[in-house]
Amino acid sequence: AQTVTQSQPEMSVQEAETVTLSCTYDTSESDYYLFWYKQPPSRQMILVIRQEAYKQQNATENRFSVNFQKAAKSFSLKISDSQLGDAAMYFCASFGNEKLTFGTGTRLTIIP
Amino acid sequence: EPEVTQTPSHQVTQMGQEVILRCVPISNHLYFYWYRQILGQKVEFLVSFYNNEISEKSEIFDDQFSVERPDGSNFTLKIRSTKLEDSAMYFCASSEVGFTLSYEQYFGPGTRLTVT
Numbered sequence: 001a002q003t004v005t006q007s008q009p010e011m012s013v014q015e016a017e018t019v020t021l022s023c024t025y026d027t028s029e030s031d032y033y034l035f036w037y038k039q040p041p042s043r044q045m046i047l048v049i050r051q052e053a054y055k056q057q058n059a060t061e062n063r064f065s066v067n068f069q070k071a072a073k074s075f076s077l078k079i080s081d082s083q084l085g086d087a088a089m090y091f092c093a094s095f096g097n098e099k100l101t102f103g104t105g106t107r108l109t110i111i112p
Numbered sequence: 113e114p115e116v117t118q119t120p121s122h123q124v125t126q127m128g129q130e131v132i133l134r135c136v137p138i139s140n141h142l143y144f145y146w147y148r149q150i151l152g153q154k155v156e157f158l159v160s161f162y163n164n165e166i167s168e169k170s171e172i173f174d175d176q177f178s179v180e181r182p183d184g185s186n187f188t189l190k191i192r193s194t195k196l197e198d199s200a201m202y203f204c205a206s207s208e209v210g211f212t213l214s215y216e217q218y219f220g221p222g223t224r225l226t227v228t
Binding site for chain 2: 035
């Protein structure tokens with residue numbers, strides 16, 4: 001069984017600043033993948049970044065990067081140079097046993 | 113860029129009625145999924161489908177639910193007798209399983225189901 005925990009229901013950040021969203025997970029799978037999805041008010045699920053558990057190097061996608069600590073089962077998302085368009089719900093998810101398991105989400109507000 | 117499409121975008125139905133939610137996955141994808149999100153809650157896995165059969169399902173996916181790939185492009189979720197608690201956003205997703213074993217799932221825009 002997999003569990004994903006996001007302990008920050010809400011976060012806010014000043015525009016152009018950096019913010020980190022936390023996520024911890026637990027899984028019995030030896031091979032798994034971790035994801036961050038963004039859900040704007042339209043409720044579309046948009047993939048932000050992906051991390052393969054067997055890779056030690058942290059994934060980066062432009063302003064988005066992760067801090068993957070496998071031993072601690074931690075997978076945080078860092079957003080640099082925050083923009084107004086980054087305002088959304090952010091869901092951490094793990095993939096294993098043919099399904100995604102999501103956390104409860106963090107609502108990110110960007111302060112102009 | 114290829115995308116997953118879902119129809120309708122919003123479905124309103126009366127309790128006890130049957131509904132069919134439709135999805136067109138990305139054409140070269142082989143794994144298909146349904147998830148649901150009750151308003152204000154997290155996204156929950158319902159079912160995965162591969163090679164024309166269910167490969168995994170959650171405890172939510174009871175006898176009221178069924179999935180089908182009636183032709184080479186569509187993937188449907190049927191709820192036989194809707195309940196008020198079925199009101200949610202339903203997301204279809206697909207992923208490519210191939211040489212790269214990419215597990216990235218591409219989500220459709222969702223169908224908002226309202227049961228009255």
